[in-house]
Amino acid sequence: MTRTVLLALVVVAAAAPAAGAAPVAGAAVPPGAVTERLLACHAGADSAARYLTVTASMRSLPGTARMRLRFDLYRRLPGALHSTHVAGPGLGSWNDAALGVARLRFRKTIANLPVPGIYRVVVRYAWLDATGQSIAGVRRVSLPCFQPDLRPDLRVGGLTVAPGRDPETRTYLVVVRNDGRSPAAGFEVALRLAGGSPPPATVPGLAARARREVSIAGPRCQTGEPVRVTVDPDHRVDEAVEDNNVRTFTCP
Structure with a gap:
């Protein structure tokens, strides 16, 4: 924030x-x-x-x-x-x-x-x-x-949609990056789907210049529907850039 x-x-x-x-x-x-x-x-x-x-x-x-x-x-x-x-x-x-x-x-x-x-x-x-x-x-x-601005800078690097436990669920693999110059303390990663938003995943922290894949289980998205990913939705982390925490993908 x-x-x-x-x-x-x-x-x-x-x-x-x-x-x-x-x-x-x-x-x-x-x-x-x-x-x-x-x-x-x-x-x-x-x-x-x-x-x-x-x-x-x-x-x-x-x-x-x-x-x-x-x-x-x-x-x-x-x-x-x-x-x-x-x-x-x-x-x-x-x-x-x-x-x-x-x-x-x-x-x-x-x-x-x-x-x-x-x-x-x-x-x-x-x-x-x-x-x-x-x-x-x-x-x-x-x-x-x-x-210089030494604060962390969290952003969404990518999204992969993998099969879930059953045909009606999917596993959403979110790549989170910290492009800043200092480590970020704990934060959450949230999804917004047309079929409902699953509980956010908690990341204990992320080193500077590091990336991590975060797994979130949720309902199956339909092909063409938007999948919105938000990093640090409650603004726990004071960042160098705040307008790159949200990214929207298209369900494959």
């Missing part, structure tokens, strides 16, 4: 006593006045395992009364030319240092990243004077964090 995933943010900020970005406005920002670093980029099949962590710091400039910085997240889909802005709690808002602080440091983890995507964090830095007017501003762009 494809889930709507929200961004979860964990922010740790620290301000300490005195101690290639293009200027945005105001005075020139000397080298070393700001830092930005992508510390971690972790991919996973489960949404909670997908996150990135960045750090950013800035030091006071002459005439500075207050410093502030903000984080913006951008996602580019594979094959796309442009990135799109990603909204989320704690993103796109300014984080202010206390008055008189000489250095501001932030460490931010952005988790539950939707997949697939290539993510970058834009960090914006601003220096304000005692009246709140801007003295200077710069921005830095992080290294890319690639998040």
Whole structure:
């Protein structure tokens, strides 16, 4: 099942006593006045395992009364030319240092990243004077964090109709594939026939890039009638692709 995933943010900020970005406005920002670093980029099949962590710091400039910085997240889909802005709690808002602080440091983890995507964090830095007017501003762009879709991808590979226990029954042999990049936990395989739907078969799991033949006993289908096969009908498995779980065959 494809889930709507929200961004979860964990922010740790620290301000300490005195101690290639293009200027945005105001005075020139000397080298070393700001830092930005992508510390971690972790991919996973489960949404909670997908996150990135960045750090950013800035030091006071002459005439500075207050410093502030903000984080913006951008996602580019594979094959796309442009990135799109990603909204989320704690993103796109300014984080202010206390008055008189000489250095501001932030460490931010952005988790539950939707997949697939290539993510970058834009960090914006601003220096304000005692009246709140801007003295200077710069921005830095992080290294890319690639998040591939590692979820399983179940699909129906084929159907064979074999003789059953008696002339009025048939054995339906369904080939189930997992074309995804991680194993799938337990799921069911269901049939829909004109003469009635038999109980679904249970599959305990399926490894990545693997296939399995599933046997389901049911009533005899008539030649030319549709036989509808559904993998994971109750959406137990969070998959990379959900629209390939159903396939209809013609009874031979």
